[in-house]
Amino acid sequence: MRMTPHSGAVPDEETFAVLKAALAAGVNVWGGADFYGTSERSSLHLLARYFTQYPEDADKVVICIKSGIVDMRTLNMDGSPDGIRRMLANANSTLGGRKKIDVFGIARVDPKTPIEESVRALAELKAAGEIGGILLSEVGANTIRRAASVAQIDMVEQEVSLWATGIFENGVATTCGELGIPIVAHTPIGAGMLTGRIKSIDDLPHGSYLRMFPRFQPENFQKNLALVSEIEKLAKAKGVSPAQLALSWLKLQSKKPGMPLIIPIAGASSEARVKENAAIIDLSDDDLKAITGTLESFPVAGDRYPAAAMKLVGV
Structure with missing residues (x-):
């Protein structure tokens, strides 16, 4: 998402180096969207150039x-069959046959269209x-079951981290475990918060969307x-970075009884950060x-998204 910001393009030589480093480190699940960036320069355009x-x-x-x-401004969704077919056709046209979309789906449930x-x-x-699998994103346990009654669901994307443990409490994780659906964990280091490098609101880039999010309000x-x-403190005692601790904790959740495979997709802006995030920590x-104990003593304050966006989460 951050490789194709609306505010300006990141040079291909920088993003390509990060993507190459990711593959070299075994990080081969990549998440994108046709709305990450502008209609002329989105995740799909970046992937098309990379695979060219x-x-x-x-x-x-x-x-x-x-x-x-x-x-994006009004969060207007289109999950209708015609809309899905049209958007996939546009996505495949952008990729130009350079890569088949492995897993595809709508970013949120469209309130106007039944998930079925x-x-x-x-x-x-x-x-x-035309696609390899079906993706659901930011859905509730009941929606997952309704969707799975129609067809096999191949992946569910949810925000999961030490900063967002909701799926372990609202039935999403156990439902995916029961149905054998892998979970892709987006924002696994809390949009950078769990790296320890954000100490004040001023550490966020000027104009960052995070400045509007409840968890970053004063x-x-x-x-x-x-x-x-x-x-x-826990990371320092362990001799690792906070991000490594957070990501390792997340990966270990997959090993608990009844849990699905959980795959963190951590954003990175440099080769060094990719290598740090990919390190295996016991x-x-x-x-x-x-x-x-830390999570119980220091609960996260504030919703994950502003009120309008929260209406589309977990339905």
């Missing part, structure tokens, strides 16, 4: 593409070979900074107990 230069990498990567948002209708259209596209920020401070039972 490195066609040998196309079969090494699983790309997960979200669509369905008509207008959306999934039925995606299943037809999968059967036709009444919540200092409370959440206290959680990060405790995570930093956490002991004592480490996990300390992390659990």
Whole structure:
């Protein structure tokens, strides 16, 4: 998402180096969207350019593409069968045959379209070979079950981190575990908050969308900074970075009984950050107990999104 910002293009030589480093580190699940960036320069355009230069990498990567948002300003969705077919056609046209979309779906449930209708259209596209699998994003447990009654769901994308543990409490994780659906965990280091490098609102880029999010508002920020401070202490005692601790904790959730495979997709802006995030860190039972105690003592303050966006989450 941050490789194709609306505010300006990141040079291909920079993004390509990060993507190459990701593959070299075994990070081969990449998430994008047709609304990440402008209509002329989105995730799909970036991938098209990358696979034009490195066609040998196309079969090494699983790309997960979200669509369905008509207008980001109003959060107007289109999950209708016609809308899904049109948006996929546009996505495939942009990729130009350089790479098949491995997993595709709508970014949120369209309030105007029953999830069964959306999934039925995606299943037809999968059967036709136009996509490899069906993706749901930011959905509730009941919606997952309704969708799975129509067709196999191949992936569910949710925000999951030490900063966002909701799926372990609202039935989403257990439902995906029961149905054998992998979860792609977006924002696994809290949009950078869990790195420990954000100490004040001023550390966020000017104009950053995060400045509008409840967790970064003054009444919540200092409370959440206290959680990060405790995570930093645990990481320092372990001799790792806070991000490595957070990502390792997340990966270990997959090993708990009844849990699905959880795949974190951490954003990175440099080769060094990719290598840091991909490092394998062993956490002991004592480490996990300390992390659990920290989460209980320092609960996150504020919703994940502004009120309008929260209406489309977890339905």
